Amino acid sequence: MTMPGCMGGWRWGVAHTLMAIFLVVMALSFLSVIRLELVVNGLLIGLIMAVGAIGLSLVYGILKFANIAQGDFMTLGAYMCLFLLGTLFPRMNIQGTGLGPFTFGYPMLLALPLVMVVLATLAIGLDIGVYRRLRGRGVSTVVLAMTSLGVAIALRGAVQVLWGGETEQYPRLSRQFYQAPMDVRIPPDGIFIGLVTVTLVVALYLFLSRTRMGKAMRATSDNEELARVSGINTERVIWWTWAIGAALAATAGILLAVFQAQLLPIMGWRVLIPLFAAVILGGIGNPFGALVGALIIGVTSEVSTEWLSPSYKPAVAFLLMIATLLVRPTGIFGVKS
Amino acid sequence: MSLLAVQGIVAGYGQTEILHGVSIVVEPGEIVAIIGPNGSGKSTLMKSAVGLLRPTGGSVNFRGEDITGVAPENIVRKGLCYVPQSSNVFPSLSIHENLEMGAFVRTDDYRPRITEIYDLFPDLASRRKERASRLSGGQRQMVALARALMLNPVLLLLDEPSAGLAPMMVASVFEKIKGISSTGVAVLMVEQNAREALRLSARGYVLAAGHNRLEGPGRSLLSDPEVARLYLGG
Numbered sequence: 078m079t080m081p082g083c084m085g086g087w088r089w090g091v092a093h094t095l096m097a098i099f100l101v102v103m104a105l106s107f108l109s110v111i112r113l114e115l116v117v118n119g120l121l122i123g124l125i126m127a128v129g130a131i132g133l134s135l136v137y138g139i140l141k142f143a144n145i146a147q148g149d150f151m152t153l154g155a156y157m158c159l160f161l162l163g164t165l166f167p168r169m170n171i172q173g174t175g176l177g178p179f180t181f182g183y184p185m186l187l188a189l190p191l192v193m194v195v196l197a198t199l200a201i202g203l204d205i206g207v208y209r210r211l212r213g214r215g216v217s218t219v220v221l222a223m224t225s226l227g228v229a230i231a232l233r234g235a236v237q238v239l240w241g242g243e244t245e246q247y248p249r250l251s252r253q254f255y256q257a258p259m260d261v262r263i264p265p266d267g268i269f270i271g272l273v274t275v276t277l278v279v280a281l282y283l284f285l286s287r288t289r290m291g292k293a294m295r296a297t298s299d300n301e302e303l304a305r306v307s308g309i310n311t312e313r314v315i316w317w318t319w320a321i322g323a324a325l326a327a328t329a330g331i332l333l334a335v336f337q338a339q340l341l342p343i344m345g346w347r348v349l350i351p352l353f354a355a356v357i358l359g360g361i362g363n364p365f366g367a368l369v370g371a372l373i374i375g376v377t378s379e380v381s382t383e384w385l386s387p388s389y390k391p392a393v394a395f396l397l398m399i400a401t402l403l404v405r406p407t408g409i410f411g412v413k414s
Numbered sequence: 415m416s417l418l419a420v421q422g423i424v425a426g427y428g429q430t431e432i433l434h435g436v437s438i439v440v441e442p443g444e445i446v447a448i449i450g451p452n453g454s455g456k457s458t459l460m461k462s463a464v465g466l467l468r469p470t471g472g473s474v475n476f477r478g479e480d481i482t483g484v485a486p487e488n489i490v491r492k493g494l495c496y497v498p499q500s501s502n503v504f505p506s507l508s509i510h511e512n513l514e515m516g517a518f519v520r521t522d523d524y525r526p527r528i529t530e531i532y533d534l535f536p537d538l539a540s541r542r543k544e545r546a547s548r549l550s551g552g553q554r555q556m557v558a559l560a561r562a563l564m565l566n567p568v569l570l571l572l573d574e575p576s577a578g579l580a581p582m583m584v585a586s587v588f589e590k591i592k593g594i595s596s597t598g599v600a601v602l603m604v605e606q607n608a609r610e611a612l613r614l615s616a617r618g619y620v621l622a623a624g625h626n627r628l629e630g631p632g633r634s635l636l637s638d639p640e641v642a643r644l645y646l647g648g
Contacts, residue, residue, distance in 0.1 A: 289518070292507065296515045299504040306464055306498070307561065308490040308519035 090410060091365055098373065106259070113261045115380045121267050123375020124274035125332045126348060130355040130367040131281065132325035138298035138362040139318040140208070142218040146229040147326050148349030149236075152342060154196050154327030155334040156236050161188040162247050175250035179266050181335065182248070189273070189331055193324035200323035201316050203228065209312070229346070236342045245340040266335050277328060278368060281321070285364070290317055298362065350391060351378070354398040360411030369409060373397065415478050417442045417569055417600050418463070418494070424471030425462040432458045434624040435472060438602075440569060445591070445601045447611040447632065449645055450621035456604040457499060459621070460573050463602075464496040465489045477568070491519050495567035499574040499604075502558035505547035509538050512546055512557050516564030524564065531560050534593070552583030559590060563599075570594065572603040576610070588614055608645045612636045620645070 106113040129151055136144045166172055166184045173182030207228070211221060252265035285291040297304040297314045304311055326345075333348065334340045355374050359366025377397055378390035385393070401409065418440040426432040433455045440446050448456050461467040463474050465486035473482045476494055490496075495516075504512050513531060517524040532539035535556050541549075546557055555575060562570055575591065576584040588610055595601050605611035612618050615632040620641060628641065635641050 289514075292511055292514060293518060296504045296507060296511075299506050300501050302466060302486075303498065303502060303504065304515070305486040306466065306490060306496045307515045308487050308565070309515065310487050 091369055094369055094409065095372070098376070102376065111380050111383055113259050115383060116376055117257075117261055117263055117267070119376035119379030120372065121264070121270050121336060121375075122379060123372035124271060125329050125336060126352055126355055126375055127368045127371035128274050128277055128325050128332070129329035129348065130352045130359075130371045131278070131364045132322035132329075133352055134356050134359075134362060134364045134367040135294075135318055135325075136322040137356070138364070139294060139315060140218075140221065142221040142225070143353070144322065145222060145226040145349065146232060147322070147352060148345035148347070149229040149232040150196060150200070150323050150326035150345065151330030151333065151348070152236055152340075152345035153199075153232050154192050154323075154330035155340050155344065156240055156245075156342075157192045157195060157327070158185075158188045158331045158334070159240070159245055159247060159340055161191065163245075172248065174248050175252070178252065178255075179269055180247075180249040180252050180338070181266070182250075185247070185335075189328065192327045192331060196323040196327040197320035200319040204316060204319050209315075229349075233342055233346060240340075240342070242342055246338060247334060247340075249338065264336065270332050270336060273328065273332060277325065278365075281325075281364065284321075290314070294318060351394050354394045358398045358401050358408055360408030363408075363410045366408060366410035416440065416475070417477060418602065419475040420459070420463060420472070421475070422472035423459065423462050423469050423474065425458055425467050425469040427458075427467075431470070432624050433462065433469075436621060436624065436626055437472075438619050438626075438629075440600050440602050442568070443595070443598050443600050444616040445595050445603070445614055447608075447615040447618040448602070448604045448621060449606075449608040449611060449618060449635075449641075450627070451645070453623075454621040455624040456621055457573055458624075460496065460571050460602075460604060464494065464571060487519075490565060493565065493568035494571065495562040495565055495569075496571040497558045497562045497573065497575065499577055503546040503549075503554050503561070506545060508543050508545055509549075509557055510542040512561050513564055516561035520565065527564060527566070531563060534563075535560050535590075552579050552587070555579060555583070555587055556590070559587075559594070563594065567599060569600045569602065572601060574604055574606060576605065576607045584610070608641075609636065 102116050105111050106116065129147060133144060133147045162184055166188070171184050171187065173184060174180065176182045207224060208221065211224060254262040254264055257263055285295060293304065293309045294314050294317060296307070297309060297311050301311055330345055333344060351374055355370035356367045358373060359368065359370030374394045374397065378393045381390065381393040416439045420436065420438045422435045422437055423433050424431065424435055436455065436459055438448070448459065450456055458467065462469045465481070465484050468483050473480060475481065476492055479492070481489055481492065504515060507515065513528055517527065537553065538556060538560060546554060549557065572591070575587050579587060584607065591601060591603070592614060603611060612632040612635050618630065618632050618635045619626065620628040620635065628635065628638065
């Protein structure tokens with residue numbers, strides 16, 4: 078996994094790219110070519126996707142297969158949160174909406190971490206029950222990816238059985254958009270989404286670059302055999318990876334449900350493809366490349382709605398990905414192997 | 415009691431058996447070289463000893479303890495450290511982080527050991543924050559050795575430490591190995607560079623097609639006409 082350790086080069090790469098994108102966007106909006114409001118929306122969607130995409134990239138880095146169930150982990154996380162906010166918490170007399178400027182109430186602040194932990198545990202359970210057995214038999218990564226497709230469909234089925242196929246909502250209070258300068262309207266929960274996602278990204282960065290387990294994860298991603306002969310218990314590393322990947326998926330799912338103000342059993346599956354585009358665009362196996370990839374895809378597909386029908390958003394994302402790969406086959410921050 | 419005793423080891427990959435019963439012994443503090451043509455099973459022997467391959471027959475004893483089939487992450491804790499032939503550093507980690515990974519199983523304060531290692535490898539000290547992928551082949555080999563030394567091993571297994579290095583670097587790698595050995599660490603190495611390796615070693619083994627072929631003191635193997643004809647280029 079290519080990661081910013083203590084080396085400057087990589088980190089500056091990300092910083093410069095983000096800065097360049099920011100300047101271009103600002104220039105365009107000053108020239109009134111695009112509406113800044115679309116950019117803000119794109120950034121919010123991009124941040125949500127980034128959280129899911131980083132999880133995807135981490136799992137790929139360690140386990141070397143594309144976890145197709147990541148989107149449905151998101152869905153499951155969003156619905157678990159619905160269960161807590163709509164069913165369990167009210168029975169325990171924990172309820173409320175309209176915390177501060179937000180649509181949701183304080184129970185969300187309890188539900189989010191709780192769902193992260195539950196989904197992380199579930200992912201470790203899945204590894205013990207399914208993936209570890211397959212690894213033990215030395216199956217190829219294609220088989221693992223197909224297995225994760227099976228897990229994805231099973232999870233979505235479970236959501237449909239438990240909650241039905243109808244659109245659901247978290248308990249919410251309707252709120253006005255914030256009126257920011259330059260005619261920008263920010264959705265009421267935008268600040269919450271920004272805070273949570275940025276906090277998680279920073280926390281993950283610190284984890285991977287400063288802690289013993291974080292460094293062991295990067296080492297395992299680099300070279301599993303060498304990690305083992307260095308004394309690293311790679312099975313433990315794999316559990317951490319699943320746990321973090323699933324906790325990030327849970328967060329992304331819940332934030333997506335908050336942002337769209339609705340839940341659907343297909344919600345995670347729908348963002349899976351853009352999630353992959355973000356990971357590949359940023360350079361596969363590089364979690365912070367996934368962040369940049371997701372932001373680029375979020376902003377571009379949102380801005381494209383100025384001229385194109387919103388149903389073309391995924392097409393825009395993929396055109397962008399293909400164009401980037403033609404110029405840089407390893408993605409923006411990928412390394413040649 | 416021998417430090418390491420590999421007895422009648424049978425191992426391979428999948429259906430392909432590569433070692434058909436190889437035995438070697440390493441005594442405390444000595445340098446032992448294993449030479450032999452490509453495909454004779456030298457690397458397979460190393461991997462079986464450190465637990466990366468599960469032998470289908472025979473046994474591996476380290477300091478009197480049977481470690482056959484023990485997982486590699488547990489074998490290193492016993493003081494047996496291994497440097498693979500290629501891909502033996504973590505490329506995206508800095509030099510310093512590579513050393514930290516070498517000390518992964520240590521729960522005590524290993525910073526004094528890192529200082530010692532930097533004294534031993536002064537070239538690494540000045541570049542400690544640099545990513546290992548940016549280093550030259552020789553420097554990588556030094557990082558790989560340094561990583562394996564973090565646990566103060568009793569026995570160091572080196573798979574082709576001089577492979578792919580420029581002649582100048584080969585000399586300095588062998589110099590380092592000699593230095594490491596002089597601190598009491600036993601070294602078992604596999605080498606293509608048979609002449610240099612045997613000159614450095616107390617004893618040597620010659621493998622051929624997964625069997626023991628010859629063994630003896632390094633110098634007598636060097637002067638053995640058969641060894642000379644087969645492996646030392648006449």
